Amino acid sequence: MLNVPAPAFPASGSQQRAAAGGRSKVPLKPGRSLMDWIRLTKSGKDLTGLKGRLIEVTEEELAKHSKKDDCWICIRGLVYNVTPYMEYHPGGDDELMRAAGADGTDLFDQVHRWVNYESMLKECLVGRMALKPLAATTETCCALPEEKKLLNGMLPKNKVLDTSSKDLTPSYDWFQTDYLVTVVIYTKQKGMNSEMVIVDHQDGSLRVDSILRDYSYLLHIELSYAVQEDITVHIAEKVGKVEIVLKKKDNIPWSKLGQPLNSHNSFIKCTDRALLVCSSARDHIASNVSILSYNLNERSCFWMQGYSGLYYRKCKLISKTEVTHDTKLFCLMLPQSTHLQVPVGHHVYLKQIIAGTEIVKPYTPVSCSLKSDFKEPSHHDSTHLILMIKIYPSGLFTSELDHLQIGDYISVSNSEGSFKKSQVQTLEDLFLLAAGTGFTPMVKLLNYVLTNVCSLRTVKLMFFNKTEDDILWRNQLEQLALKDKRFEVQFILSEPKKEGTGKQGKISSSLLSEFVKRSKKDSKVLICVCGPVPFTEQGIQFLQDLGYSKEEVHSFTA
Ligand code: FAD
Numbered sequence: 001m002l003n004v005p006a007p008a009f010p011a012s013g014s015q016q017r018a019a020a021g022g023r024s025k026v027p028l029k030p031g032r033s034l035m036d037w038i039r040l041t042k043s044g045k046d047l048t049g050l051k052g053r054l055i056e057v058t059e060e061e062l063a064k065h066s067k068k069d070d071c072w073i074c075i076r077g078l079v080y081n082v083t084p085y086m087e088y089h090p091g092g093d094d095e096l097m098r099a100a101g102a103d104g105t106d107l108f109d110q111v112h113r114w115v116n117y118e119s120m121l122k123e124c125l126v127g128r129m130a131l132k133p134l135a136a137t138t139e140t141c142c143a144l145p146e147e148k149k150l151l152n153g154m155l156p157k158n159k160v161l162d163t164s165s166k167d168l169t170p171s172y173d174w175f176q177t178d179y180l181v182t183v184v185i186y187t188k189q190k191g192m193n194s195e196m197v198i199v200d201h202q203d204g205s206l207r208v209d210s211i212l213r214d215y216s217y218l219l220h221i222e223l224s225y226a227v228q229e230d231i232t233v234h235i236a237e238k239v240g241k242v243e244i245v246l247k248k249k250d251n252i253p254w255s256k257l258g259q260p261l262n263s264h265n266s267f268i269k270c271t272d273r274a275l276l277v278c279s280s281a282r283d284h285i286a287s288n289v290s291i292l293s294y295n296l297n298e299r300s301c302f303w304m305q306g307y308s309g310l311y312y313r314k315c316k317l318i319s320k321t322e323v324t325h326d327t328k329l330f331c332l333m334l335p336q337s338t339h340l341q342v343p344v345g346h347h348v349y350l351k352q353i354i355a356g357t358e359i360v361k362p363y364t365p366v367s368c369s370l371k372s373d374f375k376e377p378s379h380h381d382s383t384h385l386i387l388m389i390k391i392y393p394s395g396l397f398t399s400e401l402d403h404l405q406i407g408d409y410i411s412v413s414n415s416e417g418s419f420k421k422s423q424v425q426t427l428e429d430l431f432l433l434a435a436g437t438g439f440t441p442m443v444k445l446l447n448y449v450l451t452n453v454c455s456l457r458t459v460k461l462m463f464f465n466k467t468e469d470d471i472l473w474r475n476q477l478e479q480l481a482l483k484d485k486r487f488e489v490q491f492i493l494s495e496p497k498k499e500g501t502g503k504q505g506k507i508s509s510s511l512l513s514e515f516v517k518r519s520k521k522d523s524k525v526l527i528c529v530c531g532p533v534p535f536t537e538q539g540i541q542f543l544q545d546l547g548y549s550k551e552e553v554h555s556f557t558a
Pocket residue numbers: 001002003004005006018019021025026027028090347361362363364365387388389390391392393394395396397398399437440556557558
């Protein structure tokens with residue numbers, strides 16, 4: 001089998017299906033896997049045709065390079081010569097050609113904003129656009145220098161960068177005692193909870209990202225003095241006040257909290273947060289572009305820092321246990337100086353440097369078992385992440401992950417996801433369609449609904465696997481069905497080894513029409529689907545054909 005990662009460019013239709021782990025994959029030629037691409041980028045070959053020079057590219061110049069054998073593409077203001085990458089792109093060359101000689105940013109963001117193209121294409125970098133297509137976004141950063149004077153107190157409202165949400169603009173303040181520094185964020189949002197605040201203290205800087213619906217309020221400060229590693233976060237849910245308590249290392253009075261860092265005190269759409277990070281990366285490049293004798297090693301170092309817009313911290317692997325013959329539970333411990341709780345149905349990104357190139361893949365944290373009680377989130381939930389990961393022998397990322405030893409560290413991003421608990425709040429019937437590791441988002445969801453949603457009458461899981469041996473947590477699922485009468489599980493096997501374990505089959509309309517019947521007429525229903533992209537797409541289509549509305553179907557995707 002070929003070894004192909006998610007495409008650096010979104011594919012569409014059949015090609016997208018093919019590249020995403022489905023049955024029909026884009027047949028790349030032998031020697032054209034991601035690993036082969038990485039090798040080529042390390043070979044020292046001049047992939048841009050510019051002998052390492054970086055240039056300013058006008059729109060007219062970009063448009064000239066629009067052929068398969070001479071193809072330049074602009075992403076976030078940076079221009080890449082993707083001609084040598086054509087044969088290695090899992091979505092196929094046609095997909096890349098959709099952005100040939102033009103700005104491919106939107107096309108790229110549609111599907112795989114998180115794919116680290118900067119790292120994958122760093123040796124294809126031609127330079128930057130002479131005209132900045134993202135000027136409006138970049139300008140939001142320009143408010144920052146003024147703030148430098150003001151960090152000893154609460155900032156005035158007009159410092160906030162997004163004007164459309166003025167009334168709900170958060171603000172912050174800080175105070176101190178001999179031993180402690182307390183930073184207070186007034187989010188002005190009722191119903192705040194600890195999943196909505198992500199705090200990191202790394203290398204002397206404090207970063208607090210408060211997620212307020214689709215907006216992010218970021219506090220990002222290089223602290224004046226050293227503080228101890230452990231931090232405490234208190235949230236006053238009703239008034240939306242967040243307190244971060246830091247312990248001073250030296251008990252001296254602080255005259256100011258610190259110096260503002262990139263995007264400090266910004267209140268913007270979560271999706272734009274990534275663009276801000278990327279545009280700052282672009283500005284960094286832009287300043288180097290003017291130096292035509294730009295040093296290639298320096299360029300490599302810059303890219304290694306990673307600018308895909310995700311924020312990472314290093315987590316320690318503390319245990320690795322077998323779930324099935326090819327799937328393992330990885331238990332990661334968050335740093336003491338991080339507060340991160342991943343909401344139900346959301347995923348994080350893991351990042352590894354493989355052969356000198358940053359590779360990023362999404363994974364969905366699970367609970368430690370199907371018996372966890374969600375009423376009281378355990379201490380473990382806020383200090384650890386548990387990931388159930390299938391190891392593919394020829395998989396680029398997981399085969400490397402499998403080599404991690406207890407005590408090793410791996411970079412873990414903030415969480416993302418579109419699932420909202422409000423989707424299940426007053427639910428009566430919940431149907432779950434999972435294939436293979438598509439089971440992972442269902443774990444926390446099952447635990448959550450069975451302990452928190454009083455209106456729930458039925459929860460049914462249809463779990464698709466190849467063989468009996470592939471069924472994840474089969475025993476736990478059967479135990480749960482015995483313990484809770486509302487829950488039912490059906491196993492569907494596409495390649496059963498022996499008779500009698502479950503139904504043989506594949507996802508189909510007839511299978512679903514029986515399974516997703518409402519427990520009573522007009523009951524409030526949600527159907528969640530997760531698995532290989534073609535599986536999910538087929539499931540959604542069958543459900544639509546069966547008359548379920550968009551709001552009644554949720555698919556887990558990146
Ligand atoms: P890849 O290199 O991508 O290959 C995977 C397999 O497909 C290999 O066997 C490879 O040989 C084969 N293959 C790939 N392309 C081709 C091709 N063109 N032709 C033939 N064969 C091909 N996974 C989990 O295990 N647990 C999770 O919790 C989880 N959560 C996820 C959450 C989201 C939102 C998404 C989108 C995915 C999630 N995944 C999860 C999948 C995960 O992100 C990776 O895709 C997976 O781990 C495989 O990565 P890899 O680099 O090891 O394999």
